[in-house]
Amino acid sequence: MRNSNSHELLAQANPIPDVNQLDTEAFSIDDVMDRLEEAVTPVGRRWAMRHGWGRALAAVGTTFALVIAIGAAATLVLRADGSISGSGGTVCLDSQTETRIGSDFYGSPSYNPFIGIQQSLVSNSDEPVFSAHVTGDLPAADMYFRLLTLETYDGNQFYASPPATGSLDDRPWVDPCHQWNGPAIPVTIDVEIDRLRMSWLPAPATPTIWRSTQELGDRVRVRHVDGALSLDGAVSYSGMQYSLDVEIPQVDLNTLVADADGVLTATFATAAANGEIVPNPQPVESFRAAPPDPERHVGLPADDSLRTGDLRSLAGAVTAGAESVFERGLYLEAWFHSNAFRYSVDVEPGLEGNGVAAWLLDSESPIYRTGNAEHYATAMAVLARTLDIPSRVVLGFAPGEPTDGGTVVLRDRDAHAWVELWVPQHGWVAFDPTPRADGDTTPTFELVAEQLGFDLVPYLVP
Amino acid sequence: MGTMEEPGDHAHSDLRLRRLFETHRLAVLAYCMRRAARWDAHDAAAEVFVVAWRRIDDIPDGDAALPWLYGVARRVLANIHRSERRRHRLYNRLASKTDAGVEQTELQVVRRAEDQRVLDAASQLPEADREVLFLSAWEGLSHREVAEVLGMSETASRKRLERARRRLEKELNRTVQGARAAESGGL
Numbered sequence: 001m002r003n004s005n006s007h008e009l010l011a012q013a014n015p016i017p018d019v020n021q022l023d024t025e026a027f028s029i030d031d032v033m034d035r036l037e038e039a040v041t042p043v044g045r046r047w048a049m050r051h052g053w054g055r056a057l058a059a060v061g062t063t064f065a066l067v068i069a070i071g072a073a074a075t076l077v078l079r080a081d082g083s084i085s086g087s088g089g090t091v092c093l094d095s096q097t098e099t100r101i102g103s104d105f106y107g108s109p110s111y112n113p114f115i116g117i118q119q120s121l122v123s124n125s126d127e128p129v130f131s132a133h134v135t136g137d138l139p140a141a142d143m144y145f146r147l148l149t150l151e152t153y154d155g156n157q158f159y160a161s162p163p164a165t166g167s168l169d170d171r172p173w174v175d176p177c178h179q180w181n182g183p184a185i186p187v188t189i190d191v192e193i194d195r196l197r198m199s200w201l202p203a204p205a206t207p208t209i210w211r212s213t214q215e216l217g218d219r220v221r222v223r224h225v226d227g228a229l230s231l232d233g234a235v236s237y238s239g240m241q242y243s244l245d246v247e248i249p250q251v252d253l254n255t256l257v258a259d260a261d262g263v264l265t266a267t268f269a270t271a272a273a274n275g276e277i278v279p280n281p282q283p284v285e286s287f288r289a290a291p292p293d294p295e296r297h298v299g300l301p302a303d304d305s306l307r308t309g310d311l312r313s314l315a316g317a318v319t320a321g322a323e324s325v326f327e328r329g330l331y332l333e334a335w336f337h338s339n340a341f342r343y344s345v346d347v348e349p350g351l352e353g354n355g356v357a358a359w360l361l362d363s364e365s366p367i368y369r370t371g372n373a374e375h376y377a378t379a380m381a382v383l384a385r386t387l388d389i390p391s392r393v394v395l396g397f398a399p400g401e402p403t404d405g406g407t408v409v410l411r412d413r414d415a416h417a418w419v420e421l422w423v424p425q426h427g428w429v430a431f432d433p434t435p436r437a438d439g440d441t442t443p444t445f446e447l448v449a450e451q452l453g454f455d456l457v458p459y460l461v462p
Numbered sequence: 463m464g465t466m467e468e469p470g471d472h473a474h475s476d477l478r479l480r481r482l483f484e485t486h487r488l489a490v491l492a493y494c495m496r497r498a499a500r501w502d503a504h505d506a507a508a509e510v511f512v513v514a515w516r517r518i519d520d521i522p523d524g525d526a527a528l529p530w531l532y533g534v535a536r537r538v539l540a541n542i543h544r545s546e547r548r549r550h551r552l553y554n555r556l557a558s559k560t561d562a563g564v565e566q567t568e569l570q571v572v573r574r575a576e577d578q579r580v581l582d583a584a585s586q587l588p589e590a591d592r593e594v595l596f597l598s599a600w601e602g603l604s605h606r607e608v609a610e611v612l613g614m615s616e617t618a619s620r621k622r623l624e625r626a627r628r629r630l631e632k633e634l635n636r637t638v639q640g641a642r643a644a645e646s647g648g649l
Contacts, residue, residue: 005631006580006627006630006631006634007595007598007599007627009576009577009580009634010580010584010595010596010599010600010630011599011600012576012577012580013576013577013578013580013581014496014599014600015495015496015600016492016495016496016600019488019489019491019492020488022488022491022492022495026491026504027487027488027491027504027507027508029480029483029511031504031507031508032479032483032508032511032512032515035508035509035512036512036515139588141587141588141629142588275517275520277513277537402586402629402632402633403636404636405586440625446614449613449614450590450612453533453536453537453540453613454533454613455613455614456613
């Protein structure tokens with residue numbers, strides 16, 4: 001067995017190595033019976049009420065990152081020789097352009113954000129791209145870092161159309177209609193850039209305060225749909241440092257297991273009926289309306305190039321039995337983690353044209369249900385849209401490797417893509433459909449199961 | 463909901479609970495004491511059997527009963543701890559020399575420096591990682607049993623244990639280097 005040394009050390013440190021040493025008088029059946037006498041009400045509910053199940057996913061600390069994106073007007077090209085020149089046009093997830101990560105730069109050699117990262121999504125490189133020190137009540141080792149969010153889908157790819165950005169003095173950084181509504185844990189993140197060469201600045205979730213001694217503030221732009229930070233007319237460089245105060249969203253299971261009236265939704269009601277201990281359902285004041293501009297968040301091609309009807313049937317079948325948006329998100333995410341899918345970095349990037357349908361539906365296709373984060377994130381975001389759930393794709397980094405108390409190093413191979421769905425209790429909630437081979441990511445259904453204390457998977461099948 | 467009525471035949475349940483209690487009470491108490499202060503541990507252990515009584519029909523027979531009870535204990539402790547609002551402190555407390563948590567257990571464990579070091583290292587890991595490590599090293603559970611406690615697949619628990627061990631190893635190496643640097647006058 002690997003690492004038997006640490007196992008041995010830990011075994012030796014067992015505070016109670018032999019249970020027979022315990023004072024047997026100290027714990028008698030009467031201690032249990034006394035408690036039982038006051039207990040008569042139904043199990044799940046009473047238990048839940050007494051213990052206030054399911055506040056937040058605090059200790060597990062996924063970022064539930066919000067969004068990101070594009071500096072609007074001036075788009076730039078960073079050439080392989082390091083020079084920067086301007087260019088117009090939309091930023092998009094474009095798998096057609098040839099790029100490579102040279103020894104001198106990392107990231108996007110053009111201004112197309114997905115291109116640089118597309119290389120990294122299939123990379124095994126240990127190249128450190130940045131490090132982050134986290135101060136606060138969440139473990140750095142579980143933190144996702146987002147670069148940007150792609151919210152527009154044209155039938156071929158997700159891309160970030162240029163929305164409004166502002167300077168750091170422009171408050172609020174995130175438009176109220178996109179803001180997280182729910183519990184959050186404040187942390188401070190100190191970022192030091194290593195090989196990352198992008199105008200996007202990695203950050204978990206939604207920053208509220210920016211600090212840097214390097215007088216970068218004038219160049220930093222904030223994207224108002226998500227609070228994403230980017231450098232205007234420049235790219236990050238080795239040694240660049242900045243510090244952010246960030247509110248890390250925490251899902252509140254008490255409201256997520258319920259409908260707007262505080263009644264358990266179907267999946268969680270089934271679990272409760274099976275004797276599982278589920279959170280005490282609570283109503284929220286009001287469900288949030290989806291953000292404006294639905295075309296941007298639920299839009300799919302009008303013609304049938306995507307085979308939208310077939311995809312909708314599939315999404316409906318996978319989520320049969322789900323009642324709420326949150327449940328549908330969990331069903332879809334868990335399905336991508338089932339053995340119907342395979343993780344592979346050896347698949348052509350991108351899902352152009354009818355690629356999503358081929359990937360999901362055509363068992364004859366060479367790419368059938370096989371791929372990396374880009375395929376998974378794209379497929380889940382599209383399936384959600386067929387169910388009229390607003391979705392967007394997030395590009396960034398899966399949790400890095402802890403090196404020192406509270407510090408993590410993010411490497412090329414950590415580059416990742418995941419999905420956010422609009423969940424009316426909270427706003428944008430992250431889901432991670434990719435069954436990565438390295439096991440460093442944690443899908444939302446697993447975090448939720450961990451918080452609930454029972455295996456959720458049996459309840460997430462149609 | 464199927465849980466609205468009292469579970470099973472009362473007398474039968476009562477008997478089975480008493481049997482379960484006699485067989486597993488020390489293991490459950492030890493589980494709780496390894497992870498919480500004495501009073502919390504006793505409370506938690508009693509609560510575990512309250513849950514067991516309510517769900518007596520769900521409890522698997524034989525060897526599988528103990529992992530099931532550990533799973534309940536874990537949630538009970540998480541609840542107790544959540545009410546303190548800082549779940550990870552449980553483990554910090556456990557790992558901390560000065561804290562009363564473990565020192566107040568009836569055993570009055572005298573901890574060797576080496577043990578302290580590994581507990582300190584473990585306290586740096588995420589909660590889920592620590593729990594698989596402890597279940598394996600302290601409760602001596604197999605992959606399958608760990609999976610039962612945590613409500614995950616055996617493959618997932620195996621993966622998580624591997625990862626947790628790597629992380630612990632790394633953390634230990636780091637502290638060793640730190641200690642050496644300190645001994646030699648530091649860097």
